[in-house]
Amino acid sequence: MFIDVLWGSFGHAGLEANKIADRAAKQAAEECKHWEGRDDCDKPLKELKSSLHKCLISTWQRQWDIQDTGRETHQILPNAPTKTTPFQKATNIRRSVESKLNRLKSGTHMLKSHKMRNNIDKKAGLTGDRLCECGVVQDVDHYLLECPNIRKERQEMFNKIEHTAMSIPGINRPKVHTSLLLGQKYYLPRELQRATMSAVCGFINSTADRFTI
Numbered sequence: 770m771f772i773d774v775l776w777g778s779f780g781h782a783g784l785e786a787n788k789i790a791d792r793a794a795k796q797a798a799e800e801c802k803h804w805e806g807r808d809d810c811d812k813p814l815k816e817l818k819s820s821l822h823k824c825l826i827s828t829w830q831r832q833w834d835i836q837d838t839g840r841e842t843h844q845i846l847p848n849a850p851t852k853t854t855p856f857q858k859a860t861n862i863r864r865s866v867e868s869k870l871n872r873l874k875s876g877t878h879m880l881k882s883h884k885m886r887n888n889i890d891k892k893a894g895l896t897g898d899r900l901c902e903c904g905v906v907q908d909v910d911h912y913l914l915e916c917p918n919i920r921k922e923r924q925e926m927f928n929k930i931e932h933t934a935m936s937i938p939g940i941n942r943p944k945v946h947t948s949l950l951l952g953q954k955y956y957l958p959r960e961l962q963r964a965t966m967s968a969v970c971g972f973i974n975s976t977a978d979r980f981t982i
Contacts, residue, residue, distance in 0.1 A: 873973075
């Protein structure tokens, strides 16, 4: 048996965008040298960090609004996050459910509408259309909010969210929509965040046959 060990060049090597990022980083490093040892800045460090953070978020938001790609995700997550949150996902979430959840958020959900839009059926030698079994285009909104064939599972999801919301003082009955189920929930109490994500994951798990993978 003969084994050849070869050195491969991978990563970002040769990518023009990576070269641009490198030049920008070097420029920033050079500019920082100008401020080393100086004490004539009239703003405290905390205020400078706050101003920089606002500037970065504003730039991020402008870029996110004008991009040609990721428009389905933009409908669900239209705003760049202004702060981080320790809440990431429901506890004990199965890997397969988490994968489907992320696909729904990113627009690569593999429901019928996505399959046909990307011509996946044709490549596999299959035929069909974008319609759900109930006769309506099966997109994310239809799957989460509308399809009558999974009304029971959907109502269970809604009931879990509403039950938690009603148990929290000062919280009104939430209006359920796609952005609430999949999007940012910084404005919700932590307990309701977790309950919502847990309910959505339960719904995805009980309707997994709607996904092709």
